[in-house]
Every structure is written in structure tokens, then in C-alpha cells.
Amino acid sequence: MSPETLPVDANSERTGVTPLAAVAARDDSEISQGLAEKPVFAVRDLSVHYGKSIALKGVTMDIRPRRITAIIGPSGCGKSTLIRCFNRMNELIPGAQVSGEILYHGEDIYASGVDPVVVRRHIGMVFQRPNPFPKSIYDNVAFGAKINGYRGDMDELVERSLRRAALWDEVKGKLKKSALDLSGGQQQRLCIARAIAVEPDVILMDEPASALDPIATTRIEDLMQELKQEYSIIIVTHNMQQAARVSDETAFLYTEVDAETSARWGILVEFGDTGQIFTKPRDKRTEDYVSGRFG
Ligand SMILES: Nc1ncnc2c1ncn2[C@@H]1O[C@H](COP(=O)(O)OP(=O)(O)OP(=O)(O)O)[C@@H](O)[C@H]1O
Ligand SMILES: [Mg+2]
Numbered sequence: 191m192s193p194e195t196l197p198v199d200a201n202s203e204r205t206g207v208t209p210l211a212a213v214a215a216r217d218d219s220e221i222s223q224g225l226a227e228k229p230v231f232a233v234r235d236l237s238v239h240y241g242k243s244i245a246l247k248g249v250t251m252d253i254r255p256r257r258i259t260a261i262i263g264p265s266g267c268g269k270s271t272l273i274r275c276f277n278r279m280n281e282l283i284p285g286a287q288v289s290g291e292i293l294y295h296g297e298d299i300y301a302s303g304v305d306p307v308v309v310r311r312h313i314g315m316v317f318q319r320p321n322p323f324p325k326s327i328y329d330n331v332a333f334g335a336k337i338n339g340y341r342g343d344m345d346e347l348v349e350r351s352l353r354r355a356a357l358w359d360e361v362k363g364k365l366k367k368s369a370l371d372l373s374g375g376q377q378q379r380l381c382i383a384r385a386i387a388v389e390p391d392v393i394l395m396d397e398p399a400s401a402l403d404p405i406a407t408t409r410i411e412d413l414m415q416e417l418k419q420e421y422s423i424i425i426v427t428h429n430m431q432q433a434a435r436v437s438d439e440t441a442f443l444y445t446e447v448d449a450e451t452s453a454r455w456g457i458l459v460e461f462g463d464t465g466q467i468f469t470k471p472r473d474k475r476t477e478d479y480v481s482g483r484f485g
Pocket of ligand 1: 240245263264265266267268269270271272283
């Protein structure tokens, strides 16, 4: 999508700046001035319904920039539901309804006039199962940039993205070969290369390593440490050691159950520094979960 086709709202008419384009225009001097410590996301009283059932209730949290934030909790507690809110992916699910606010660098991504496609250009996503397109390795990485009307050197962009995703050396001799012929771990790194090729600001990862072997998992974890120099990363993981190893901050979600109706929904029980969550949790439920007493 070219900048001319970005959506406009009342504010943009006043300032001449389109929603989220203001973010793209940020330069690194802001970071050196300490402004980067403002949250990348401010989540306020976020709830999600699927049809009539509530899946997630009243989540409030700030996500810090250039950190890895882990979302942990038992199956069905709403981790995927929460992470999908950060780039409006829930909208693709019929019947899903999001209420509350998510401010992205201070801008409400759910405000009328904000185009979800633009949101997803800034906030990329990597899924649990690698999902390369049935195209060549090169075309997978170039895909988003082509759609966005990228005018730079495409070969250079593809190489740079594959290098950053720690895949270049393994594929440089076969860029025109099908992405589907790569191994699972390579496909997942290709999906990361595809996500970073559009130069997002945030990368969302929903259990990115759960289908991978320990070696491929380690590569993805190392890669995340590299990437957090430039990106904010939010990762859902079932693997507690992984959360403790890779993340700076951890959010623990848990399922509440209504005794009368048996309705179940997820809440954010505790959110904080990963070391604190794993060694000095404030809430008994967090303590029981991280020590493996339930889950
Ligand atoms: N597409 C959907 N349509 C209807 N209900 C859904 C949908 N996706 C999730 N839910 C419901 O929302 C609740 C939270 O699901 P979610 O997938 O977010 O949990 P999760 O914590 O990611 O679980 P897991 O660890 O198993 O991946 C569950 O009760 C689930 O049944
Ligand atoms: Mg999930």
C-alpha cells in the first residue's frame, strides 16, 4: 500500500499526518532521548467475545519497546486471543468482538478510520505452524514489499531480511526454489524473514517454536535476542523454560470459571519482570503455575 492510500481521519486532516504514518516517521533520535521508554502498546480494559461468550476479560498492561514480552498460561486461557488483538487479527474471525483500548505509540489502533492492513504492516505476525506461501523463497520474502510498492533494491532487501533471520547462508544458492521444500525450522525462519522484510515495528509470535526440534528452537530464540535490538517482540509460549530464557517481561493469564454457569474466560493475573514472575510471583496462582503445580 502506498502512503497516498493510507486512511485518513479527522486528526490527520488537521496535522496532515495519517494514522500510524506518524509512527513510521519516528527517527532514532527519539530513542536516544529516552522517548522509547514510552510503552509501545498501552492496553486498557481489553475484552474479547466470540459470539455471546466472553474469552478474555479486562486486560490492562503496558508493553515496553525493544523488549521481549512473553504471554504464558494454561491452554484455553486466551493467549492467542490476546496476541491477535495487537494487530487486529481477531477481526478475521467471524463473531469476534474486541472492546477496550489498545494504544500503539499513543494511537488507538481500533479507532474508526484506521486501516487494519496498515496496522499489520507495522505489527507483523509469525504463527505456530510455519506458513510460507507456495512460492519461491525469494518471492516469499519480497511479497509484502511488492504489495507495499517498495521502490528500493529488492535483491538487497531479500538478502538483508534473510540474513537478519539467520537463514541466508542456508538458502542463498536456491532462492528460486520452492519455500515448501525447506525444513520446518527453515520455513519458520523464512516466515520471520518475510515478517521483517516489510520493516515492522513489532513482531508477534504465537508459539513460534512449538513445532520445532531443540536445535531449530535454539536458533529461533537466538534470533529473537538479535531482533529485539530493533523490534519489540511479543511471544506466546507454553514452554516455561523458554519464557524464562528469552523474555524480559512476562504476562501470566489464567482461566476464571463462573461457578453457576460454568462460563470460562481469561484474565491477566500478573504481569512484570520475568525474573520476578518466575522467582517471586505476587499471586498464588502464578506461583502454582510457574512451579508446575497446575496448568
Ligand atoms: N475462533 C474462535 N471462535 C470461537 N471461540 C474461540 C476461537 N478462538 C478461541 N476461542 C475460544 O476462546 C478461548 C481462548 O482461546 P485461545 O485460543 O485464545 O486460548 P490459548 O490460551 O491460546 O490456548 P492454547 O494454549 O491451547 O493455544 C477458548 O475458550 C476458545 O475456545
Ligand atoms: Mg493459542
